[in-house]
Amino acid sequence: MKFGKEFKKQMVPEWTEAYMDYNGLKRILREIWHFKQSNQPPTPLRTSQQRLTMYRAFSGLNLPSINLQTEGDIEDQVIAVNMMQQEDSRKVYNTEILMSPEEGAENEIMFFKKLDGELNKVNRFYRDKVEEVMSEAALLNKQMDALIALRIKVEKPDFDGSSSLRRLSMDIANTAPIRITSPSRARTPGREHINLEHQVDISGSCQLEECEGQIVNISQYKPAPLEILDHVKIKNTLESPISTIKGVLKDSKERDLSFKKEELRQVEERLKLVFIEFYQKIQLLKHYSFMNLSAFSKIMKKYEKITSRSASRSYIKIVDNSYLGSSEEVTGLLERVEATFIKHFSNSNRREGMKLLRPKQKREKHSITFFSGFFSGCSIALVVAVVLLIEARNIMDMEEGTVYMENIFPLYSLYAYIVLHMLLYAANIYFWRRYRINYPFIFGFKQGTELGYREVFLLSTGLAVLALATFLTHLHMKMDSRIHNYATYIELVPLGLVTVVLVITIWPFNILYRSSRYFLIQSIFHCICAPLYKVTLPDFFLADQLTSQVQAIRSFEFYICYYGLGEFSRRRNKCHSHDAYNVFYFIVAVIPYWIRFLQCLRRLFEDKDMMHGYNGLRYFLTIVAVIIRTAFEQRKGLTWMVLALVSSAVATIMNTYWDIIVDWGLLQRQSRNFLLRDKLLVSQRTVYFAAMVLDIILRFAWLQLMVKFNVRSLHGKAVSSIFSFLEILRRGMWNFFRLENEHLNNVGKYRAFKSVPFPFNYYDEEIDKDD
Structure with a gap:
């Protein structure tokens, strides 16, 4: 792999603009090369050159003597790098070309001007980040002092x-x-x-x-010294519902030390996470320095090759003496962090400590690709088998078969919604990786445990095979008259399938990507308990996904009614005749939007940002629209239709505005890209305009409730399912551009690390008394 591609691949995505512009410098060198090629005189024939060498004077067999006492370095006659020191004691470099003016020298002057600018930029960024890291190291020193004192107090109370x-x-x-x-x-x-x-x-x-x-x-x-414990308190991070309620009632974000073993364990766990994240920061800084030094060396070698001027050694010497090349603070700090972590958090076991500090990189397995293809082929074959069986038995033409399909369709359509959403998520991951969107960092996945698009595609096709095989078996047994006496037990097959899927999801053993399954369960639990948990991006991102899965959630309600109220034994779907079912039919549709509304209130309360208030208002209007639409779906009537039209139109307009302008960051007036934004990861601008138009069209899919689509070959539930699939497709498209905008915001602020709060808060008693 060429260095340019490797350099781009090894960049920290959020720091891309802070790296040396290697490609830009290569373009200037390419212009120099083209100019020299166009002005180079034609070379004589090779045979003529060989003949001329035959008549040169013989230089002898002895090695030429090397005169070390040269008057000056030849390279010093090519360039001179001037260093100026600014008021903040930072050095700025400026290169002067020491050669006679000649035609085409403007490109070389431009090259060194840009090269100096890149060196100054990289030095400035690196120094700023090192200063941040050193400041954080000083805070970590105080945290460790408090931890050691707390250990003494807990383990030796009489000390x-x-x-x-x-x-x-x-x-x-x-x-x-x-x-x-x-x-x-x-x-x-x-x-x-x-x-x-x-x-x-x-x-x-x-x-x-x-x-x-x-x-x-x-x-x-x-x-x-134990006196340090008199000046610290434990930070209350409000990470649980109980701590949140206490924080609201007491209005306190910190509490006194209790000197209990459980408290010590919690502090150690939090400080361990702080050290791991801090170590990752230092490693990225060290890698940043190494890659930029390599880039400067490579580009100067290319300059020498193209111009035949020996300037590399002089300039690289300046680069090595700059802050980027001469600072040893990061390397020394890296070693001290390793020694501290190994001693205090892994009982001086270096292997275990380094395993935590340096998690292994994830490896791609060929078996995943094989089984993904195998399951996808099986899924297609099962779909064809189901269609052929329905047509061969004329199930839709039989009254019993029609009733059966009405009962069974909601039970199995649940898996169609989930599988489609998973397939779109796999496609999103593929494009996020292709355009270098750092989705593991944005979602907060533990390094090495995040799922790639192959793994997600494997899970989705595996679930599809399981659901289709169960449905085909269920349909075959239902149509077989020989086992008619066991019809009641046959109706339990869908319940058995959903039980198996739920058991696999919560399976405690380390198989089938346990860390990812538990991460999903944790996020779902945080959504259910909103607003008692601090709202993070994975939580509200998942809640947004749930707003597109209303029909899937209603399928769960149908499961409860069909099996809980004994409808399966009568093989009749009379759920809509139950008042409780109809009430929950409204509530279930509102739950995802209500979760987002509560999350917006929590963020408004914590961040004091009115944008969260406007976002909460948007979800509240959507809740009103969903309730009125559901009422119109069940009761009909002109009044309900007018209310549904007005409320849905208002909510849709506000949601569309929020999607395009706030979530995607598009339609900016002063943007370099017309009606888009300054930075775009997808080079084809038409993709963004097509996405905006498609989002608007799919946002108005609720109009199908007002204008019924009468298609003879499709059942009413099939039509509503198609529009539910379209909403899932819209959400999949929304996911890519939403995360792209989030990534660009992180890039603009150079945010490449998770922020882990310290467990201890320091305060001064004397200052508090004076206050």
Whole structure:
């Protein structure tokens, strides 16, 4: 793979604009090359060159002597890099070309001007990020001091920090420097003393196994002071419904320490996550530095090759001496973080500690591709078999068959909605990866556990095969007169299928992508408990998906009615004759929009941003429209039709505006791209205009309730299902552009890391008293 492609592939997606513009510099070099080719005199024939070399003077067999005492470096005569220091002590580089003016030199001047600009940009960005990391490291130091003190307080309640410190100081004063030996080889009295005062920190020097045989002066190590606990409180992150309710009632975001083991465990878990994320930041910074240094080296080699000027060594020397190439803060901090994490969070087990800090990259398996193709082929074959069986038995022409299809259609259409949504999600993942949208970071997936489009396609085709095979078996048994006496038991087949699917979803063993299944269950639970949980992007993104799955949720309601009220034993669908069913028919349609409304209220309460209030109003208007449309669907009448038209039109107009302008960020007046936005990941602009038109058309799909489509070959429920499929397709299209806009917002702010809150809050008692 060429370096340019590898460089683009290895970029942090959110930092793309902060990297050296390698392709832009290559374009300038390409112009220089074209100019030299067009002005280069024709070369003589190769035979003539060979003849001329035969008449050159013989230089001898001895090696030419190398004169090291040259008056000056030849490269210094090509370029001179000037360094200027700004007021904030940052260096700015400016290259001057030291050669006689000649035709075509403008391109080389442009090349070095852009090269200097890229070097200054990369240096500035790298320094800013390093300063942020070092500031966060200082905060982490204070968090670790509090954690160690809390460990002493919890594990040794009788430990008196001040008296123990004085006693230990007296012991240290009378103690000579000790030699550390391996515990497996020797045991010294000093080791028992270190075990007793187990908070004595020796991480500042070396690990125990690394220090073997070395002289260590123990007088420089001290136990963590317990007085620090008088100045800290635990942050209340409001991560559970109970903590949220307490936070609302007490209006407090922090609480005093209780010095319980459960509290210590929670603090350790939160600090462990902080360290893992912090380590990932440092690794990305180190990789950023390495890739940019390689890019500068590669582009200067290309410059030398094209222009035949020796300027690479001089410029690369400047790059190496710049902050990007000379700063060792990131490397040193990386080593200190590793040592701290291994010692304090993995019991000095380096293998386990590094496994947490550096999770393994996910590997693509050929078996996934094979089974995806196998299941997709089986799905097509089963669909053909179902259609042929229905036509061969003339099921739709029989009264019993029509009743059967009316009962059974809602039970199996549930899987059609889910499979279609999963297939669209797999397509979204494919295009997100193709256009370098960092969806694992946006959704907050744990590194190495996120599903790719192949895995999602495998799950969707597997579910399709399971549902179609069950439906074909059920249909065959239903039409077989020989087992008519077992008709009641045959009706339980759909219930058995949904039970199997639910059991697989909550299966506790580590098979079938357990981490992803539990991530989905957790997000669903957060949606159900809204607004008691803090709203994150996966939660409200999932709630938006549920708004397009109203018919699937109603299918669950039909399951409860059909089997819970015993309708399956009579093999008649009389659910609409039950008042409770009709009431919940309204409620079920409203639930997804109500969840989003509550999530918007929670975000408005926390962020104090009125955009969340307007978003909540949009969902409230949609709730009103859905209720009125459902009432019109059941009761008919001119009044209900007018109310449904007005309410649905208002909600649809507001939803369409929000989709295109807020969620997708399009239709910006001052944009470089007409009626779109400044940055676009898809190069074909017509894709965005087509998506906007299609979104508007599909948003008005509810008009099918007012204007009935009478198609003889289709049942009424089949028509409503088709429009439900169209809504799922609209949601799949919405997903891509919504995440594209979110990714570009992260790029604009260079957000490439998750923000994990610290467990401790520091405060000063003296300042509090003065206040």
